[in-house]
Amino acid sequence: MSFKNLPLLGTAEIIGALNLSPKQTASAANLAHRVAQSAWRRQPPHKRGLSYEEFASTVSDCAWLTMFEFGALLALGRHHEALLLADASRMVHHSARTDPPK
Template sequence: MSFKHLPLLGAAEIIGALGLSPEQTAAAADMAHRVAQSAWRRRGPRKSGQSYEEFAATVSDCAWLTMFEFGALLALGRRREALLLADASRVVHQAARTAARK
């Protein structure tokens, strides 16, 4: 488990709000890092020279917390809510990218 890139105050709020155990917290942190590593492996040619640490440092706090909450919901057995969170996150990030291009 690594909290290296997770915003600690935000993670603490999620831990408290969901009532996570230490094991569930560890699983959620691991999930956040696995998702980030997956994104790093699929990065485009523009970012292909970045190490994982460089890439992880550019991930927004909001994205880290979303990935952490996704993992927390899965650790709690709340798969449907986790998938809804992931879908909502994709929609919001896609809308932000579209707005940034205009």
């Protein structure tokens, strides 16, 4: 389990709010890193100049916390809530990328 890129305060809040066990916490942290590694491997060719560590440091705190919470909900067996979180995250992310600046 690595908390290297996870924002510790936000991660601790999620752990406390969901009352995660050490095993569930490790599972959520590992999932967050697997998702980030998958995103790094799937980058378009023109963006592949970064190592994983460099790429991981560019991922926003909000994204890390969302990935961690998603993993935590899955570890708790709360699959429906995890999918709702993922869908909401996609909608917000897509909206932020397509809405013109005001």
